[in-house]
Structure formats: C-alpha cells, structure tokens
Amino acid sequence: MNFKRIQWIFLVAFLAFDIVVGCELLFQNRFTISNSSQNRQATVLKEMRTDSISYGTLSKHQPTAYYISGSRSGDGGQLEQEMAKLHNQTSRFVNTQLTSEFDSPVKVSAEHPNQRLDRLIKRSRNVPLGEAYQYNRQLSDKKTVVYTQMVKGQPVLSSDGQIRFHLNSNHEVTGYTQGYLENTATLQQRMTAISQQRAVVWLYRHNQIPNNSQVRWAIMGYTKLLTTNNRNQAVYVPTWVVQIKTKTAETVQRLNVNAFNSTVMKTSPDTVNMDSIK
Amino acid sequence: MIKNLKTNWLSIALTVVVIISLLLSGLIWTNPFQYEGPRHENLMRGNQQYTTQSMGDVYLPTTVVRTDRHNSQSILYSPEISLVREMKDSIRSWQFGRVTTVKSNNSDVYLSYLRRRNSIMLSYPNAIPTLVFNETFSQSINSDQVNQINHIVIPINGPREVYLLSDHHYGVYRLRVSKGNFNKIIKLSKGAKKIAVDHKIVNGQTIMTYPKSFSLPFFAYQVTNQNIDTLSTNLMSSNQRSNITTSKSGDRTVYTNGNNRRLSYNRSNGTVNYESYVGNDERHTTEQLYSYFYNRLVKTGVQLNNVRFDGTSDHQRSFTYRSFVDGFPIFNDNGYGTITMQSKDGTERCKMSQYSVQVPLPIDRQEVKLPPSNVILDELHASPRFKDLKGIRVGYLWKTSDNNKVVKLTPTYFVKYRGNWVNYEEVIK
Numbered sequence: 029m030n031f032k033r034i035q036w037i038f039l040v041a042f043l044a045f046d047i048v049v050g051c052e053l054l055f056q057n058r059f060t061i062s063n064s065s066q067n068r069q070a071t072v073l074k075e076m077r078t079d080s081i082s083y084g085t086l087s088k089h090q091p092t093a094y095y096i097s098g099s100r101s102g103d104g105g106q107l108e109q110e111m112a113k114l115h116n117q118t119s120r121f122v123n124t125q126l127t128s129e130f131d132s133p134v135k136v137s138a139e140h141p142n143q144r145l146d147r148l149i150k151r152s153r154n155v156p157l158g159e160a161y162q163y164n165r166q167l168s169d170k171k172t173v174v175y176t177q178m179v180k181g182q183p184v185l186s187s188d189g190q191i192r193f194h195l196n197s198n199h200e201v202t203g204y205t206q207g208y209l210e211n212t213a214t215l216q217q218r219m220t221a222i223s224q225q226r227a228v229v230w231l232y233r234h235n236q237i238p239n240n241s242q243v244r245w246a247i248m249g250y251t252k253l254l255t256t257n258n259r260n261q262a263v264y265v266p267t268w269v270v271q272i273k274t275k276t277a278e279t280v281q282r283l284n285v286n287a288f289n290s291t292v293m294k295t296s297p298d299t300v301n302m303d304s305i306k
Numbered sequence: 307m308i309k310n311l312k313t314n315w316l317s318i319a320l321t322v323v324v325i326i327s328l329l330l331s332g333l334i335w336t337n338p339f340q341y342e343g344p345r346h347e348n349l350m351r352g353n354q355q356y357t358t359q360s361m362g363d364v365y366l367p368t369t370v371v372r373t374d375r376h377n378s379q380s381i382l383y384s385p386e387i388s389l390v391r392e393m394k395d396s397i398r399s400w401q402f403g404r405v406t407t408v409k410s411n412n413s414d415v416y417l418s419y420l421r422r423r424n425s426i427m428l429s430y431p432n433a434i435p436t437l438v439f440n441e442t443f444s445q446s447i448n449s450d451q452v453n454q455i456n457h458i459v460i461p462i463n464g465p466r467e468v469y470l471l472s473d474h475h476y477g478v479y480r481l482r483v484s485k486g487n488f489n490k491i492i493k494l495s496k497g498a499k500k501i502a503v504d505h506k507i508v509n510g511q512t513i514m515t516y517p518k519s520f521s522l523p524f525f526a527y528q529v530t531n532q533n534i535d536t537l538s539t540n541l542m543s544s545n546q547r548s549n550i551t552t553s554k555s556g557d558r559t560v561y562t563n564g565n566n567r568r569l570s571y572n573r574s575n576g577t578v579n580y581e582s583y584v585g586n587d588e589r590h591t592t593e594q595l596y597s598y599f600y601n602r603l604v605k606t607g608v609q610l611n612n613v614r615f616d617g618t619s620d621h622q623r624s625f626t627y628r629s630f631v632d633g634f635p636i637f638n639d640n641g642y643g644t645i646t647m648q649s650k651d652g653t654e655r656c657k658m659s660q661y662s663v664q665v666p667l668p669i670d671r672q673e674v675k676l677p678p679s680n681v682i683l684d685e686l687h688a689s690p691r692f693k694d695l696k697g698i699r700v701g702y703l704w705k706t707s708d709n710n711k712v713v714k715l716t717p718t719y720f721v722k723y724r725g726n727w728v729n730y731e732e733v734i735k
Contacts, residue, residue, distance in 0.1 A: 032316065035317065038324075045327050045330075049330045050330060095666050097666075215668060216385075217385065217387055218386060219358075219612075254528070263665060263667060301711070305669070305713065306669070
C-alpha cells in the first residue's frame, strides 16, 4: 500500500467521524423534557385540525400571575360611597351591584364603542371608580359593552369586577351595571401560569371541545376560585376563558380553565370555612 | 505556491479534518453533562403530567443574602415575587469566562467570601453538583474544576466577577463575567424585605444565624387533598401492562403491581410509602438522580409551583423536596408538603402524603415576633439533646389538626435533630 492510499483512507475515516460527531453536537437536544412536550402539543394541534376544529394563533408564552383575595364592594363600601358623586342618571345599589340608567342615552360607534366610553368612565360623575376598568373587546357584543376591572395587570373576568354597559338598537348606551372588587391583595408570590396554547390543548384532550367548532378566543384573567367566611373575602385565580362556537348549531359556550393547575373550573365556587384558623 | 497546494492537497485536507476532529473531541469532553434519564422516561407515558416548573425551577438556591458596605448581612425576601427565580432568569443570560481557583482549605478566607462586603449571595440548602448549577443557570462550568457548589457570591459595584463557593474543602472559585447585566439583580435586592443574619463556621460547618429579633406574617392555606387512586396510579404506573391489586387492613391499604412495586397508604394520616425493587443498584449515578427524581416528581401529579429541592441525605442517594412559602420552608410532623425520593441498594423509594398546600387563603395580616437565634440556642443548650443538633433555620410550621381542610402556617425556628427538621420547642420539652 502506498502512502497516498493510506492518506485517502485516513481522510475518509476522519471525515466520517467529523460529520457524525458534528451532527450529534448540532442536533442534540439538551432540554429533552420541554422539547418532547412541545412536540406532543404540536401533534395534538394537528389532530384538532383533522377534527375540523379551527383556531387562530395560540401563544406559547407562559404568563405570570397571582392568587388574589378581595371582596365585592358591599353596603357602605367604596362603590356605594362613590355613588353620591354621580350626575344625570338614576342609580340604585342592591346586593353589591350598582345599576344605573342614564337620563339621556350616550351615542357610541358600533365598531369602536370604547372610543367614547373610555373618556366617559374617567369622570367620577359618570361612572364610579372608572379608572380601575379597561375595555374588553372579547367579552363585549352587540348588546353589551364590557369593561373589566384590572387587578395586578390582569382583567377580572367575572361580574364581580366589571362594568357592563347596555346598548339599545341605535348604538346608544342606556345605562350600566357595575361590580367592584375592593381590598384586593396578593396572597402569595407570583407564579407561572400555563400558556394559551396549553389551555386550549388541555380542553381538547379532555374532550371539552366538540368536533366542527371554532375556538374564537382565549383570554386570561381573574375568576373566583373559592369564597371564605372570613369577612366575605374570596380567592381569585388566573383563568383562561375560552370561547367555543359550534359551526353547525351556531351555539356559543365558554369554558374556564384554571391557569395554575390546568383544571376546568367549577361553575359555583366552593366555600371554605376558616373558623378553625382565624 | 498554487502548484505546491495542488500536489499536497491530500495532506492538507487530511490535516484539516484531523484538526476538526480534535476540536470536536474537545467539545465533547468539555460539554456539560447531558441528562439521559428523562429522554426514555418521558416517551413511555401517554397521559404524562404537566408542569410549568422546569428542572431549573426546582433545583434553585433557597436563600438570598445581601451584605452591605458596613459588612452587615440580611436575608432578602419578597411577598410579591420569588427573588431567587427572578435572579436566576437574569443570570441565565450572562456569559462567564474562565474559572480560576482562588483558595481552598482555608476556612478564614472562605468566611471572608461568605461575608464579602457589597455582595449578593445565593445559597443552596445543600451542596449541589456543578452540572445541576449549569442546568439551572444555563451555563457550562467545567465540573472537573468545580465539583459542587453551595453559594454563589455576586459582588455588586465591584469587579465584574462571580464567586462560586463550595463548603467541602472551603473551595473558592472565581468566574469572570464576560457578558452580563448586574442592574436587574441590584434592583431586585433593593425592593426586597430584610431580616438581619450572620454567617459563621462552627465545627467545620457553615451556619447562618439571626442576630436580631424579627417578625414574619402568618399564612393560611386550603389543604389540597390528592385522590389516592390517582396518586397511586401516577406513582406505580409503568410501561408494562400489569394490574394493580389492593389489600386493606385497618387504616392501611397496600397496592401492589407485579412483584416489584408496592405502595402502602395510611388512611388515618394520608401518608404514602412507595417502594420499587429495580435490582440494579447502579442504575443512576448521583448526578443522574437529579434529573431522574425531577421526572418522578412531575409524575406524581403534585403541583410544583412552590416545591423546591431541599437537600440530600444517605450519601446523596436520598433527596428531599419541600413546599416553600415566601422563600421559607414548610415543615410538618407527618411530612405533609414534603416528598422524599431515594434510590439505594437496588430499591427506589418515595415518601409523601396526599396533602399539600396550594391555594392561599386571605388571613388577617398579623405577624409573629421571633427572638434572635442565640436566645433559641441558649434554651436548647440546656437540653440533653443539644449534642445531636445540627443546624438551625427559620421556617413555617404546618400543625396537623383534625380539621384537615385549612391550615394556618406559623413561622418559628426549626433545628435538625437526628436528620430531621423539627420545631425547636419539641426538642426543649
């Protein structure tokens, strides 16, 4: 064997080694744990398409949020006190809910009702504590414009912290109902919640999304997890609220997923007796 | 010249591939340890548990200590955010340069680094392998050079360096920070609450003491009760198809799966003991256990949001994971909120309970005043059990009561007595 031939053999051998090892290093996945679960999610998303379930872009971002405590503002509370400042409307406060009718209806744009209402709620003579609320497009429809109270940067997705403006057929706001959460506080350090994608995939895998339907939106905000007998304070948890519309029957349903432990939320929250530890 | 190249091209190409292969080999040598365990474990199970907590979120330092320019130290904590986790996220984007050994086997020098002026120190409850540090902080420190780490000292407004401290042989290692922004960490430390502490080396052990009295709030939680059938299935399931048989006697229910998996459940106190005979003792090295146990932990289905690694025992074959509140550990006599995993003599064991604290409840913000730790130590000194005590720390007591639906967590001192953390009052009795 001549020297050149040996060189050739070595060249081929080393080249093969370089390619194999190089590929191994390039494509190795050190974070196999998250990778495999990401792959699984992608598979499930494909499965959903074959079941004729349509959905928009679903975010993989894992938001952070808190467990929040608070109570609905009741008799003598902040909401009722602020009522005294209201003008040009007839209001009453019954059972932690403020209901008010404007003396003359307010005209708003059909597409962007918030343009007018954003200004309106800033004044305490129009709406009490309006600064604490923000327009929520998803929850609003032709008959109602919903403003949600913002707690720690997240909206309250139940009537406990919402202003619901009523619209008549002429796109005029005739009045509103309002609930306000007061004494809100964080109960524990901020935690990571599940992503929007994870919430939708979870619902599908637990047979909560029927075939032939559309996931119209999924938003995260606070809903009531449980109530306590400690001065009527309740615990609110970040929740993915997902709206699903069936294509055939045109019915719309809303599902709530607890964003901390991925479970479907109960429709009526449990009450916890805290007598033993107060 | 070109002619030269043409005649010798074969030799040149050969030299090039040989150099590349040497570089690649070098990379493999220095490449951080790859966790083999999870890869196989994960693919086997379809209905796998999911958690937002990565391995790096579980194996975190548990305390943050700030030393100011007058050399006084304080623990930092926050009711709003987990400082350690935020700092971890920040450090993950840093790039470290070369590692140099500053000093070893000198406890005075070591103590001076533990109490370094103008610094922030992150401490683990127990030494952890450098590989785990690398995983948590997304770094690639050579584990031959630094074997294990107890503390990470970050000097602020000083040189751009970080020190890794290992209690074993008092090793101090310096890391140059080639890229990294310290501002986020400094900002986090400024907004935090403080409790005065001090570090000492007593009988060769690094301990943290509380020189002044301080106050901590109560916490209230709803007790989450995990269904025992789900829990036993989560713990016992394997990739082989087999049936789980149950037998009851009194308060005890025993679940068996084949000949080698056995789970015993005590209904009266909700504790679970799981054993699996795997036969081969060397199935996982100590370093692999960190990822293997993390996967087992995920599999239990317990919410890991406030669960942290809290040390090893049995020559690093037994790992403890504990629930934390505001950065302080929670202790209970029955082991509620604690999960112990062990792999020893060919047997895997898991000790836990069906109870955990996950949902906090609103409680009136009263605080408990705790005395300085030397007052506690003086009281303990009188006890005949004093010589068996190793370590003192502040944590929250979860008192077991008949009403196992809600619990009030009370801050107090705990001492390590015969391998277990117990309320100091129990030892004085």
